Amino acid sequence: MLQLKYLFNNEDLAEMILNNWHFDEESKEMFTYYRISSNAIYPYIDKGKAQILRFAPTAEKMKSNIVAELDFISYLLGKEYGVLESIPSKDGEKLVEVSTPWGEYYASAFKRVLGKQISNTDFSDEIVFSYGKALGRLHYLSSQYTPGNFKRWSYSDVLDWMEEVVKDNPDELAAKKEIKLLRSYFASLPKSSKNYGLIHYDFEYDNVFYDENTKSCYVIDFDDAMYHWYGMDIEQALDSLQDYTPIELFQQKKQSFLDGYLTEYEYSNDLETFLPAFRRFANLYGYVRILKSSEEKWDHEPEWLTNLRKRLTAALKEKATSFGQPI
Structure with missing residues (x-):
């Protein structure tokens, strides 16, 4: 997430x-329907159609x-995968750098995707199957993808970033140990184009949005994309599924x-063995991002x-539960 000072609604900036x-x-x-987390998101209208404006300070990205x-x-998009589509600026740019009284910003705009968020559905087996199918297709296309002049960062780069954030903080010994443990563990994992990619x-x-008419999913928000084992995405999806599903189901x-996923791509038989480590990575990354975002404090907030801040403090405690334990 962005530093807390960037979470204030600023319609003039938007x-x-x-x-x-x-x-x-x-x-x-x-603009009253804005949302700010890892980016500021403001909906707008062009030719009667709802679109999305996304921006963040250059210092944060x-x-x-x-x-x-x-x-x-x-x-x-070229592979006909259901994904949000960029809208070029008036100057034909997909990414615009803007100088404002509040600093420098990176900005992009996107068309809205079809359907509704899966979190607003009944989580039928058909929808969950389609959800898995969409992830399997994404991983298949990723395994065939060769980046251009620019490449997203990797899990290793993320670990480096986390290490930099906590290195001078004497209170974060457990987080430092967790970084070291995960770095060592991931170095031992087999890595190939079949199990590792963007x-x-x-x-x-x-x-992820589900459209009843096409019976398929559309995906948004690739802002956190990184090179990692495909099992990381599976773990995040299953963890999300647990939040919305009764224990008995x-x-x-x-x-x-998983059945939906397998219609598009295979996963290793020992996937379940690696999922706990991927969960540890997600917890650690979330922990350090919260730590970084909430460093500054002000009077009379x-x-x-x-x-x-209270919710973030509780989240820090929860995410740190397993820090330093053997993997």
């Missing part, structure tokens, strides 16, 4: 950035990662998901920010 794209005059009425993300999305990383139910839904 309008200033949006002026780089074509839009209908009533667009600002849509790597330009090479964003360009590589947009290139991968273009590749997926993954979505955040293939969870709020980022989880095994059934899990099997529906608004109530929503005070409440958010």
Whole structure:
């Protein structure tokens, strides 16, 4: 997530950035539906159609990662994969660098995808099967993908970044040990084009939409994409599935998901062995991102920010539960 100082709603900033794209005059009425987490997301209207504006401070993002993300999305669209589509700016650019009174920003715009978020469905076996199928297809296409001039960062780069964040913090000995443990563990895993490549990383139910008419899924938000084992995506998806499924139905839904996945791509028979380590990576990454985002504090913070800090503190404690334990 972004540093907390960037989570404040700023409609003037959004309008200033949006002026780089074509839009209908009533667009600002849509700004009340904004969302800010890893990026600021503001909906807008162009020729009567709802679109999405996405932006973040340049200090919070790597330009090479964003360009590589947009290139991968273009590749997926070319393969007729259900994915969000970039909207070029007035100058024909997919990524715009904007100078504003609030600093420098990277901005992109996207068309809305079909369907509704899977989190708003009934999680029928058919939908969960389609969800697994979409991930399997994504991994198949990733295994065939060759990046251009820019390449997304890898799990190893992420571990390096995490190490940099915590290195001077004497209170983070457990996190430092966890980084070392995971680095050693992943170095021992077999790696090939069949089991390792560019993954979505955040293939969870709020980022996947199901369309009843086409009976298929559409995927958004590749902002966290990285090179990792494909099992990392599977673990994230199954973890999300657990959040929405009664305990007594989880095994059934899990099997529906995996059956769908196998229609498009194979996974190793020992996948279950590796999933706990992938969960540890996700917990550690989430932990360090929260740590980084909440470093600064201010006097007289608004109530929503005070409440958010409480939730983040609880999340830090939960994610750190297994730090330092043998894998």
